[in-house]
Amino acid sequence: MKKVIMGNHSVSHGVMASEVKVISAYPITPQTHIVELLSEMCGNGDIDAKFIKVESEHSAMAACVGASAAGSRAFTATSSQGLLLMHEMLHWAVGARLPIVLANVNRAVGPPWSIWTDQNDSLSQRDVGWLQIYCESNQETQDTIPQAFKIAEELQMPVMIVLDAFFLSHTYEIVDIITKEEVRKFLPEYKPEIKIDTKDPHSFGNLGGPDVYMELRYMIQEAMEKGIDVIKRVDKEFEEVFGRGYGLIQPYRCDDAETILVTSGTVSSTTRAVIDQMRDEGIKIGSLKIRVFRPFPFEEVFEVLSKAKKVAVIDRNISFGNGGIFYQEIKSALYGRTDIPIVGYIAGLGGRDITPSVIREIADKAIGDDKPERYINWIGVKK
Amino acid sequence: MKPAVMPLEELMGSGHLACQGCGATQAMRFALKVLGPETALVIPACCWAVIDGTFPHSAVNLPIYHTAFETAAVVASGLKAGLEMRGDTETTVMAWAGDGGTFDIGLQALSGAAERNDDIIYVCYDNEAYMNTGIQRSSSTPVGAWTTTTPVTNYKREPKKNMIDIMAAHSIPYIATASTAYPHDFMAKVKKAKSIRGTKYIQIFAPCPTGWKMAPELSVKSARDAVTSKVYPLLEITEHGQKLKVWKDFEPTSVRDYMKVQGRFRHLKDEEFDQIEKDVEMKWQRLVAKEKMLASIPGLIE
Incomplete structure (x- = not known):
């Protein structure tokens, strides 16, 4: 179904269609519409998810870490200062190999206070180990959400999708809205092998000495390198179902x-x-x-x-x-x-x-x- | 407090990395005896981040999620939500943090979880300083104490933060203090917490012989003396902060005797001990008065 919607709402629709199970977020301009609509979708039952309304972005990412570690699909959205406050937990999500998806609306960093777009917020997170996908249209933004989950879950790596403040977040465009039923043909249910489970108890993230740390970092880089082919393939699979593909470049x-x-x-x-x-x-x-x-x-x-x-x-x-x-x-x-x-x-x-x-x-x-x-x-x- | 049988179940093994006489380790063992195997733990940076053991070993036969210093409560919230969405509604999620991760850096996330009344048990094992990093003062460190950041020439002048009142202000369904010297009391409180939905906060006094400059064999005795000298009252706050029960069924002992075995108070002079004793008594009186006051409000008496 085609509708004229704003960029932020195209993110929300992508999240709904991806059947996310736990959402946790904190308000920040110009991202807020994303989670406002998601709250509404949770409220009226369009999406069967728990929405944890946290007291900071740091906690938003921490809640996603907990939910994802429990084996549920988790999502958050933020901008600028909020993304910077998350920084420590962005690292945590990578080290813990959690397939969280985050939508960041590119907003300049203060001071002076600015709510308008530039890329310094997301690009200053360049080296944390999140995959980053920069979107150009509302359609691409919506479509990139289920793609991001598929990529993330295959690589066991978190993915950030990025859109420009106002030029995209608040701009209305025609979007062919995807549905859960359609997305199911593309994105399988998330069933991780490794998760928090009392029937198979393990300690996650405990002290790892110099004898193990480097190998774990090597594996993260390996996943990133593998990511190129995975992103290409996932994009193709998406195109087979929806007739739209975006490529790496x-x-x-x-x-x-x-x-x-x-x-x-x-x-x-x-x-x-x-x-x-x-x-x-x-x-x-x-x-x-x-x-x-x-x-x-x-x-x-x-x-x-x-x-x-x-x-x-x-x-x-x-x-x-x-x-x-x-x-x-x-x-x-x-x-x-x-x-x-x-x-x-x-x-x-x-x-x-x-x-x-x-x-x-x-x-x-x-x-x-x-x-x-x-x-x-x-x-x-x-x- | 009547003696009870110690449950045989052991979810914590030997071979952990704690110091001798570690109260935090005793506390965990007791808690797990009543929580049982359907429990998942969230542990931030604190002594327990190390006590658990190095990868791939773990001293606890339960899932443990280690997380960043300030996030114990909210990772527990997220974990609980994630488990429930996966169809697991039975697992008890317990955040287990030290006083630094609770009174200081973790306070914001804990306040958030408590305000949302997320269904978690939060236990703070209170050893009254940043012990894992080498004994630095926290806002839980009592007045008069030496730490490596409050040297004897400039010992801690500020009173211990009243974390219990802060948690009570969140109107959560259950709050309690405990002491490692009273394991049955602690276990009963953990058991009660497990049976209640919402945020439960238990703060257990857990001596750190290493950080308090005290012989390890005095760990349990000091945990007992803290209670009987009224330094660390055992209490429960129920009915969303409206009901307070303070344990008073003990022979009072001397504050000075409790403090004198600990090297961290060795530098204090007689008049300083006098002042601390007065303060402890005043706080105790205030606590008992509050208990009476709350009990006197019509409609709240059971």
Whole structure:
């Protein structure tokens, strides 16, 4: 059934269709609609789940840890400061190998207080071991939830799905809403082998000395690496049932492109419009959306970008003292394998619009400057 | 308090990693004797995170979930919800934390679970300092005590936090204190807690000979003396905070005698002991007065 719904509600519908058993969350703008609708769905019986209304995001993730350890499918949603408060328990979910799914609405971090979008909240959790999938539309956001559970449960790893504040969270789009009955054909019931069970008692997470710790970390990395193929396969299985697939990355008009703009999130759609316009002018340009950020699809990214003459990365984030975070990742994917210049552009922090003219400015700069002096360029900073 | 038979069931084995005379270890053994095998434990950072043993060993023949310092109560809430959604409504979920993980860093999550009245038993084994990290003061450390962060030149000046009143303010169905010297009392309280739905809070006085600078063989005696000197009254709060029962059926003993065997109080002068004795008596009187006051409110007397 097609309906016009907001991005946040597309998350809620994805969660409902995935038959999540325990939800735990704490309110934070701009995520709150997700859990408001889920509360309503729990209240009127649309979803058979327990909703634990906790006193903080730290506890939201801790409750998910407990529920997931008990063998139930668990979900939470948050943003910005909330995600940062969860940080310790994000690590815990990974170390404990719990397939929790979290929706993070990308919101800038204070101070100054900001409720508008940028990616520094989720990207500052880059190294905790959560898989990260960046969504671009309400449809993709909804569809990525059951995909995330399937991936998480197969890998025994937690998955974060990420959507832009307001540009997606509060934007209404047509969404083909998936149902539990349909999702059952794609996502089997969660029946973990290892769980808290009094009939098979074990101690979980107790002291592990230097003789065991490293192997456990090796296994996490192994799961991440395996993740690339699992995500691809799960996406295909989803497509077989629903007719929609999203891939690890999404190249657009890249085949003969001399310049490729690398994007993530909602900027990707705006960029495609600019690409079309420039193509009409005869400029050989394309774009590449990075959908899956962890595990990083090195091979897939290399395959697309290695054919270009120049790569421009648009980052709605900044790693202070280095540069854009996607920029760093793209560089590492191409390092030692090509001499293509890669230039980073920082834009749209704290929710500043990245309009078609901003993207055009970036594209023109990237094309025009043969030997860029600065590899990190700020776009639209007022003097 | 009449003597009873000690249940033979043992869910805790030997070979754990506790110090000699550890009250926390005795407390766990007693609790598990009455809780039985359909129990899952949640243990945050505390001595018990180590006592349980190193991977892949465990001193307890029950599922144990080890978790971060401040999360015992809420992980227990999540675990209970997860088990119920899996169709297991029988398992008792018990969070088992030290005083640091309860009075300090875990207070927020505990308050949240208590306010929601989540169906868990929360036991705080109170040894009155951060013992696992090497005896640092917590908000449970009593006034006058030495710890490694309250040296004798600057011993703890602040009174112990009244955690029981804080929990009572949450109107949860059951609150009790206990002492390792009175295992049958403790076991009866754990048993009662198991039979009640909602959040149950039990705080057991669990001596730490290592941290209190005391001979291990004095562990049980000091746990008894704390009660009979009125330093650590045994009480129960039921009817969602409206009914208080204080145990008074003992021969009162000296506060000074209780404190003097413990090296952590060795630096105190006579006048300081005098003041502490006065404070203990005043708190006791207030507690007994509160018991009477609550009993006098019409409609609440059983």
